[in-house]
Amino acid sequence: MTTDTAPRITSWHAAPSVPAFTPPPGAVDAHCHVFGPMAQFPFSAKAKYLPEDAGPDMLFALRDRLGFSRNVIVQASCHGTDNRATLNAIARSQGKARGVAVVDPAISDADLEALHTGGIRGVRFNFLKRLVDDAPKDKFLEIARRIQPLGWHVVIYFEADILEELRPFLDAIPTLVVVDHMGRPDVTQGPGGTDMKAFRALLDSRDDIWTKVTCPDRLDAKGPPWDDFANAVRPLVEDYPDRVLWGTDWPHPNMQDAIPNDGALVDMIPRIVPTAALQQKLLVDNPMRLYWPDC
Template identity: 30%
Template structure:
């Protein structure tokens, strides 16, 4: 459902792709179905979402051309998060920004954390900051300490994916989740309430997600939290659907003002929707 007061709601995490695109040589997953921009926009319409954010899928690597094509199909409704390498040119970054990209993603699941203080990364992060982009990081909670300090030291706005990815066995007792909570005071960190099924079983998502939300709200407030569908739920399509994950948010957050901040106010600002 849309935000109760503004009529606005933002899905901050979704992916679009079609079969036949060039895939990254190093990838964890190869899609066997299409997830088109038209399908996604229809889902936004059906579930009261005014805006959406498309995140470059890891299996497409740093070729953001399909992402750009999707953003240009609905420039008022969509923003993007791209994957870029340290050597990317200023011209390429400007083209991404013009298309509606508002951040870069570091998906480090299964990959080592790069030395973000090294000259090539420092230079890239400075250019990202100059564009007023954020850096979105995806890695297990126990590894957040490998990336966050350098990004915060560089002055970056940091968005942490999927509740911070606490360990499924440890749950919210994961020290990495506690570390994430401790970073709220920086004022530079946002967290996506998304892909709960990547952390917990579907049966546990309503209760575990609610407890995680309570702790995150206590630490960050609604001003640093956002909701994402994670559509099309890659590798988890049998466990989730857009209406199910949207309904979870209403189960997780009781207060309408907090829910409105998470759904609308915070992401509208961070992703620079006009």
């Protein structure tokens, strides 16, 4: 549990490089967050970390520096089910942001509608025990059924060692599903390793399961240039080109001990997505289809 007097942490690079890779026009950073500002949007009493403020102005400045046009802002666990910081960032984006919320299972239909009006297009279910204390599958499925009429999808975050346990739950979700960070496979196993084979089996089980090919900084313990990540992930993108998304994960929650350079993260893109056609799908066509279908 955090308190207002607990030490606050910084998990983002103070001066990220301008990437050598130029994203295609209209590119979307489809996985990022905002923290606070705490004075306006206090963090949850159940939060496992207490970050320094990383608000909309910082996010949009980074977006421009990296050469992107839009953001999908995913509710950070430190804000719990209070989505006001995310909604505030979307409202300040001039139409260039959408969001993914975390909601209390008891949320009313009217409040779901209000979230939709505010730019939310999905809900996130987190199964990382170090970040959340409770992940009730039955209540999550009820939420998934209730968001279906809004056209929303489910974003789910888990680690590879519980994928088999989660399969019945994943099979029961009635909406499109987006898996964060490929379910955190062990990329040292390579593209044909046990973790990636199990994840491919999940993708093959339904054509409405997508994934974010993100976070070499989290998944490749050897660090830059993240060769194991590139080797493991490139074949996945090539085989599922219409179901992949990409994002910076800025401001990199819980990465304060190994803060990645966002410019270097962008420069990883051509290593996992080698052609202009695939880059267009990953960075523009797929996220626009999911988050701005009316554009």
